Amino acid sequence: MRLGVSAAIPAARPMPENTEKSLKLALPKGSLQDPTLDLFEKAGYNIHVSSRGYRPASDDSELDIFLIRAQEIGQYIGQGFIDCGITGLDWATEAGRELVDLAELPYSRATVRPTRWVLVVPEDSPIQKAEDLEGKRIATEGVGITKRYLADKGINAEVEFSWGATEVKVPDLVDAIVDVTETGSSIRANKLRIVDTLLTSFPHFYASAEAAADPWKREKMERICMLLKAALDARDKVGLKMNLPEDKLSVLLETLPSLRRPTISQLADGGWVAVETVVGEEVVRDIIPALKQLGAEGIIEYPLNKLVL
Numbered sequence: 316m317r318l319g320v321s322a323a324i325p326a327a328r329p330m331p332e333n334t335e336k337s338l339k340l341a342l343p344k345g346s347l348q349d350p351t352l353d354l355f356e357k358a359g360y361n362i363h364v365s366s367r368g369y370r371p372a373s374d375d376s377e378l379d380i381f382l383i384r385a386q387e388i389g390q391y392i393g394q395g396f397i398d399c400g401i402t403g404l405d406w407a408t409e410a411g412r413e414l415v416d417l418a419e420l421p422y423s424r425a426t427v428r429p430t431r432w433v434l435v436v437p438e439d440s441p442i443q444k445a446e447d448l449e450g451k452r453i454a455t456e457g458v459g460i461t462k463r464y465l466a467d468k469g470i471n472a473e474v475e476f477s478w479g480a481t482e483v484k485v486p487d488l489v490d491a492i493v494d495v496t497e498t499g500s501s502i503r504a505n506k507l508r509i510v511d512t513l514l515t516s517f518p519h520f521y522a523s524a525e526a527a528a529d530p531w532k533r534e535k536m537e538r539i540c541m542l543l544k545a546a547l548d549a550r551d552k553v554g555l556k557m558n559l560p561e562d563k564l565s566v567l568l569e570t571l572p573s574l575r576r577p578t579i580s581q582l583a584d585g586g587w588v589a590v591e592t593v594v595g596e597e598v599v600r601d602i603i604p605a606l607k608q609l610g611a612e613g614i615i616e617y618p619l620n621k622l623v624l
């Protein structure tokens with residue numbers, strides 16, 4: 316049987332633009348993977364990771380994406396094998412390479428708080444301050460961070476590399492550990508006590524010197540950074556819109572300072588104005604009832620994707 320042409324050959328679709336321009340971008344596999352992919356989605360990039368695939372596909376054909384351990388991203392960017400990527404300030408420092416820092420991106424695994432590298436001992440340990448570590452043994456994934464800290468303080472202690480699950484090692488295997496903490500729940504669960512903070516770290520967008528000097532790559536990276544920051548700035552903020560009797564406007568602006576610099580437009584209905592503004596999500600539960608009491612009508616709250624200031 317001969318099939319009609321239309322059945323045999325799917326209708327021609329426009330081919331994706333064949334561009335030779337490509338930016339090699341490394342995203343962190345591990346703790347930061349999910350929050351990073353979520354952030355890119357909010358910034359307008361859809362990235363699809365298959366179950367065991369480390370070369371995710373995206374809807375931007377100019378991006379050539381690699382999923383790489385956060386610990387290794389700095390090294391590959393520094394060597395120029397990858398143009399740019401996102402990794403923690405902690406691991407970029409540990410990699411000890413020259414990187415161009417294009418943006419700090421304030422997000423973490425579970426919260427909006429930075430990760431802290433902390434010196435930790437069991438709750439009942441005699442160690443009270445860094446100096447008490449003299450001659451002691453410390454286990455950590457961040458050997459460089461820890462050695463620099465001890466050297467700065469002139470303390471002699473043995474630092475050994477830990478592959479993870481470091482909390483389990485005190486006090487039987489080592490006297491203290493240096494580990495990452497975000498919410499503090501691992502420290503509490505293991506009955507540990509923080510003695511000092513060595514470093515606080517957020518993810519950053521890093522580029523190689525070569526990529527930063529290439530005009531096309533530089534512009535592409537700066538656009539991505541701008542959109543990622545806009546998505547982070549919109550986090551926890553909402554838009555509010557309402558109609559208000561015009562004679563209540565000055566009271567509104569005086570009593571609700573969180574409604575900073577609203578846009579006000581005159582309504583066709585004389586005596587009423589439309590007010591539109593952006594506020595922190597946490598103040599909405601106080602503001603909406605106050606607005607209602609003031610005589611506002613048609614109050615609308617809507618989520619925001621990006622905020623470019």
Ligand SMILES: Nc1ncnc2c1ncn2[C@@H]1O[C@H](COP(=O)(O)OP(=O)(O)OP(=O)(O)O)[C@@H](O)[C@H]1O
Pocket residue numbers: 344345346347385386402403404405406423424425430456479495496497498516
């Ligand atoms: N709660 C968290 N725990 C661990 N790392 C975090 C957390 N929040 C943010 N990070 C950041 O994630 C990056 C990678 O963390 P880490 O070195 O622990 O590797 P990982 O991705 O958690 O893999 P692993 O399973 O080996 O620990 C670091 O830059 C770290 O600062």
Ligand SMILES: O=P(O)(O)OC[C@H]1O[C@H](OP(=O)(O)OP(=O)(O)O)[C@H](O)[C@@H]1O
Pocket residue numbers: 346425478479480481482494495496497498499500501502
């Ligand atoms: O303060 P919290 O929110 O509890 O986060 C800190 C925990 O997260 C990290 O562990 P991870 O899950 O990366 O496993 P690991 O110990 O094997 O590195 C870190 O080593 C702590 O154990």
Ligand SMILES: [Mg+2]
Pocket residue numbers: 346
């Ligand atoms: Mg970890």
